[in-house]
Amino acid sequence: MKKTLTVLLLLLAVLYFICSCGNAVGKNESVSGNCNNVSDESEYFSIDKQNNILTIKEAWNNGQSESYDISSLNAERIVCMSSSHAAFLCELGCQNNIVGIAGTRFIYNPQLQERIKMGLIQEVGSESLPDYEMIISLKPTLVTAYGISGSDNSYIETLRRYGLTVLVLDDYLEASPLGRMAYIKLFGAITGHMEEADSIYNAGVKKYNAIRDSIAEAIGGSEKVKVLMNAPFKGIWYIPGGRNYTARMINDAGGQILGSNPDAVSSTTESLEKMLVLASDAQVWFNPNTATTIFEVIEQNPLLNDIPAVRNLQVYNNNLRQRENGGSDIWESGYVHPELILKDLAMILHPEIFNDNGKFFYHRRLQ
Numbered sequence: 502m503k504k505t506l507t508v509l510l511l512l513l514a515v516l517y518f519i520c521s522c523g524n525a526v527g528k529n530e531s532v533s534g535n536c537n538n539v540s541d542e543s544e545y546f547s548i549d550k551q552n553n554i555l556t557i558k559e560a561w562n563n564g565q566s567e568s569y570d571i572s573s574l575n576a577e578r579i580v581c582m583s584s585s586h587a588a589f590l591c592e593l594g595c596q597n598n599i600v601g602i603a604g605t606r607f608i609y610n611p612q613l614q615e616r617i618k619m620g621l622i623q624e625v626g627s628e629s630l631p632d633y634e635m636i637i638s639l640k641p642t643l644v645t646a647y648g649i650s651g652s653d654n655s656y657i658e659t660l661r662r663y664g665l666t667v668l669v670l671d672d673y674l675e676a677s678p679l680g681r682m683a684y685i686k687l688f689g690a691i692t693g694h695m696e697e698a699d700s701i702y703n704a705g706v707k708k709y710n711a712i713r714d715s716i717a718e719a720i721g722g723s724e725k726v727k728v729l730m731n732a733p734f735k736g737i738w739y740i741p742g743g744r745n746y747t748a749r750m751i752n753d754a755g756g757q758i759l760g761s762n763p764d765a766v767s768s769t770t771e772s773l774e775k776m777l778v779l780a781s782d783a784q785v786w787f788n789p790n791t792a793t794t795i796f797e798v799i800e801q802n803p804l805l806n807d808i809p810a811v812r813n814l815q816v817y818n819n820n821l822r823q824r825e826n827g828g829s830d831i832w833e834s835g836y837v838h839p840e841l842i843l844k845d846l847a848m849i850l851h852p853e854i855f856n857d858n859g860k861f862f863y864h865r866r867l868q
């Protein structure tokens with residue numbers, strides 16, 4: 502059971518690194534009028550406040566756009582096919598609006614866990630195997646889903662054929678940390694909490710930029726800290742592209758990912774042999790699969806013991822806030838608060854600039 506859970510968690514992590522019509526009012530229609538767009542850095546959605554229009558770009562659907570009259574969207578009873586969507590709702594105090602979540606056993610948020618135990622939030626399956634009977638029985642007024650390019654996304658159209666309003670959100674594809682955080686505004690708009698959403702977003706942006714700018718000013722033109730990312734999974738080492746969400750955060754924290762293609766958004770792959778050569782220059786190693794100790798790192802492959810970061814105990818993982826069943830808060834509140842992730846990274850890569858006595862929020866130092 503533990504081995505199966507580990508494999509499942511690794512597959513989910515790989516998906517994030519690789520990527521790292523209801524009330525529709527028209528397809529591929531341009532939003533007219535004097536647009537006050539609040540998508541900020543987000544690539545896959547925008548909101549025209551003046552005309553009260555939400556436009557979502559569906560990457561899985563050849564980039565086709567769906568536009569919605571926000572006033573026609575009813576968020577009273579929501580089914581979330583992604584835990585990150587539930588996290589945004591919780592941040593706005595709308596957890597009571599959630600009636601179903603895909604993968605309830607992997608939810609970290611304590612408030613949601615309690616509502617799941619009370620039977621107020623039901624398990625609805627997954628995007629690959631939805632429990633249509635349960636979803637329909639919950640009588641949701643809105644379903645938030647996601648699509649994966651090149652995969653079977655037929656569940657989305659099936660839900661729509663049942664008469665359900667489905668918003669397909671590609672937040673996990675947003676390459677910008679602030680672009681992902683901006684989805685708090687999307688959920689603020691559909692729940693009537695736009696003012697709170699703006700406040701949360703603006704505060705987060707201010708803190709994120711303050712950390713980023715402090716590091717940039719302190720290191721100036723100095724060489725960035727060399728970072729090794731991830732670990733081999735089934736013999737393949739996935740490396741975030743330079744324009745990837747993860748790479749951008751490492752860069753903002755004053756680091757440089759070894760082997761990363763600076764022009765790529767998606768992750769690239771390398772052999773264990775090549776990565777071991779690159780790893781000899783690594784000063785810090787992040788996210789060696791699901792390991793929580795140095796022993797577990799070496800247990801994956803004895804050759805990893807030769808990496809200097811291992812010998813120097815400079816190995817960190819982002820699973821400090823993780824339940825025994827695998828539910829990880831970095832995929833929930835971490836989407837809402839990238840400034841907290843950045844602060845962790847900054848303390849690790851530049852303790853001479855940021856030092857909070859090693860009090861990390863999402864990361865742990867492996868011993």
